[in-house]
Amino acid sequence: MNPSLPLVFPFAAPPPPATWLELDEDIRWLRMPLPFALDHINLWLLRDGPGWALVDTGYALPEVKQTWEGILATLDAPLTRIIATHFHPDHLGLARWLQERTGVPLYMTAGEYLTAHAMWHEVGGHGPQPMLEQFRSHGLGAAGLAALAERGNAYRKGVEGLPVTYERLLEGELLSLGGRSWRIICGQGHSPEHASLYCAEQGVLISGDMLLPKISTNVSVFAVNPTADVLGLYLASLQRLQAQVPEPALILPSHGLPFRGLGQRVAELLEHHETRLCLLEENCAVPRSAGDLLSTLFPRPLDTHQTMFAMGEAIAHLNHLEKAGRLQRSTGADGKILYLRV
Numbered sequence: 001m002n003p004s005l006p007l008v009f010p011f012a013a014p015p016p017p018a019t020w021l022e023l024d025e026d027i028r029w030l031r032m033p034l035p036f037a038l039d040h041i042n043l044w045l046l047r048d049g050p051g052w053a054l055v056d057t058g059y060a061l062p063e064v065k066q067t068w069e070g071i072l073a074t075l076d077a078p079l080t081r082i083i084a085t086h087f088h089p090d091h092l093g094l095a096r097w098l099q100e101r102t103g104v105p106l107y108m109t110a111g112e113y114l115t116a117h118a119m120w121h122e123v124g125g126h127g128p129q130p131m132l133e134q135f136r137s138h139g140l141g142a143a144g145l146a147a148l149a150e151r152g153n154a155y156r157k158g159v160e161g162l163p164v165t166y167e168r169l170l171e172g173e174l175l176s177l178g179g180r181s182w183r184i185i186c187g188q189g190h191s192p193e194h195a196s197l198y199c200a201e202q203g204v205l206i207s208g209d210m211l212l213p214k215i216s217t218n219v220s221v222f223a224v225n226p227t228a229d230v231l232g233l234y235l236a237s238l239q240r241l242q243a244q245v246p247e248p249a250l251i252l253p254s255h256g257l258p259f260r261g262l263g264q265r266v267a268e269l270l271e272h273h274e275t276r277l278c279l280l281e282e283n284c285a286v287p288r289s290a291g292d293l294l295s296t297l298f299p300r301p302l303d304t305h306q307t308m309f310a311m312g313e314a315i316a317h318l319n320h321l322e323k324a325g326r327l328q329r330s331t332g333a334d335g336k337i338l339y340l341r342v
Contacts, residue, residue, distance in 0.1 A: 004263030005247050007213065011258055018067045020045065023250075023258070026178060027204065032058035032067060034090055036305055038215075041090040042254050044206055047178035051080040055197065055206055056254065057094040060160040064094065072101065083169075084108040085208030086191040087116035089158025091254070096161040107167045107175070109186060111193025118224075119155045120162055125224030128153055134223035135311050139289025139336045144311075147304040154305070169195050182206075185244055189234020190217045198245055205245050206252045210237060211265060213256040216272055220312020221319060231320040235270060242266045273317075280317055280339075281326055287338035290314040 011029075015021035020028040028045040044055040052075065058064045072079070079102045084092045086108075095106050118126040132145055169175070171186040175197070182197040187210045197206040209217045219234045221227075241262070248260045259265070276297060283296050290311060294302070297317070298310050318339050321327040327339040 004267060005261045007259055007261035007264055008248075009213070009257045009259050010250065014040070014042070014257065018070050020071070023252075024202075026180070026202070027252075028052070029252070029258075030071065032064050032090075033061065034059055035061065037303070038255060040255065042252065042256075044252055045075075046182070048080040049178055051077040053081045053083060053177050054079055054098070055083045056085055056091040056208070057082060057098055059090045059158045060093040060097070065097065068094065068098065078102065079104050081167075082106045083175075083195075083197070084112065085196065085206070085254070086194040087112040087119065088191065088209070089155060091208070092116055092162075093158045093160070096163050099163055105165075105167050106163045107169050109169045109184075109193040109195050112191060112195070113166050113168075115192050116159070116162055120153075120159060122153065126222070130223035131308070134221075134226060134315075135291070137335065137337050138311065138315055139291025140294075140307075140311055141291060144291075144304075144307050148308060151304055154308075185241060187234070187237030187241065189219050189230045189232075189237055194237075196241065198249070202250075203246075203248070204250045204252060205241075205262070207241070207254070209254050210234075211241060211251060211262065211269075212253045213251070213259045213265060215255070216269055218309045218313055219316045220309060221315040222312075227319060229316075229320050229323045231273065231316045232323065235273060238266045238269060277317055277321055277326075280314075281321060281341055284327055284339050284341040287330065287332065287340045289332075289336050289338055290318055291336075293318075 014031045015029050020030050022028055026047040030043040031040050034041055045052040081104050082095055118124045132149055136145060169184050173184045174181040180199050180201050182199045185196045185198055187194045190209050194208055194210055196208050196210055219231050221230055245262055249262055250258055250260055251262055252258050293314055294310055297314055302310055322329050326342060328342050330338050332338050
């Protein structure tokens with residue numbers, strides 16, 4: 001493994017709205033808006049023989065569709081396929097809509113494809129109701145629960161429909177795009193089977209949400225797998241990325257600017273999460289629930305969308321501490337799940 005290099009940002013600014021920026025002759029960078037505090041997602045066009053392969057699609061918003069209509073009309077070659085890194089709405093939201101306009105296949109891992117359908121159709125322990133019951137048991141207050149209940153199935157708002165067929169991506173598979181090989185590197189924690197793409201010839205990693213330059217990606221526990229150590233999975237996935245992708249690879253993240261310095265960024269994220277784990281441990285000198293600890297981890301006002309992520313992340317950190325033997329889990333007289341420092 002090469003020594004870590006400091007973070008470097010080769011591109012000072014993102015592409016202008018409704019157009020692309022050429023990183024080189026084989027990679028184009030698009031940016032689409034999101035209706036959240038995190039207000040954008042990066043999408044990537046990769047040269048693929050007679051056309052372009054698209055990595056991720058954007059969120060199902062009218063303005064995103066309008067932007068895509070303009071992009072498709074001015075692109076110098078057709079789309080050949082859609083590759084979705086994972087099931088989240090900003091990455092998969094317009095896959096079916098784009099398929100209907102272009103006729104191209106969707107490529108993604110089985111874990112992400114099936115989770116998307118489970119979320120959209122609210123089956124198998126997925127959907128708003130199981131989440132509300134999970135958050136209630138972890139101590140989220142009545143106001144937060146009511147706001148989440150009123151929001152309903154937010155997944156369907158960002159994903160207006162899903163493809164009913166797909167081409168499966170597998171860990172370690174080499175995907176040939178325009179004569180270049182892109183290796184699939186699967187990661188866990190942020191989502192079940194997130195696919196990053198690495199091209200050794202170009203020294204480029206499309207990291208999706210697994211590795212972001214300025215923020216830590218959300219790591220949440222799903223109600224369907226309530227005691228999972230998803231944080232442990234995420235941290236291990238980061239270390240696998242570092243082991244498989246040599247410096248000075250150019251990292252193309254889903255949010256923020258492209259950067260170099262993978263090892264440095266992984267080290268920062270490992271330190272960040274250990275700091276948060278220690279903070280939680282210190283605050284569990286008496287039994288505390290995840291809801292009790294929200295303001296400890298996030299000492300700022302949270303909107304409904306942020307509360308959902310914050311609760312999932314708090315539970316993820318508490319589960320990790322329990323698995324490590326640093327906290328003990330119990331159930332209070334009111335049925336709430338509590339954690340106490342060992």
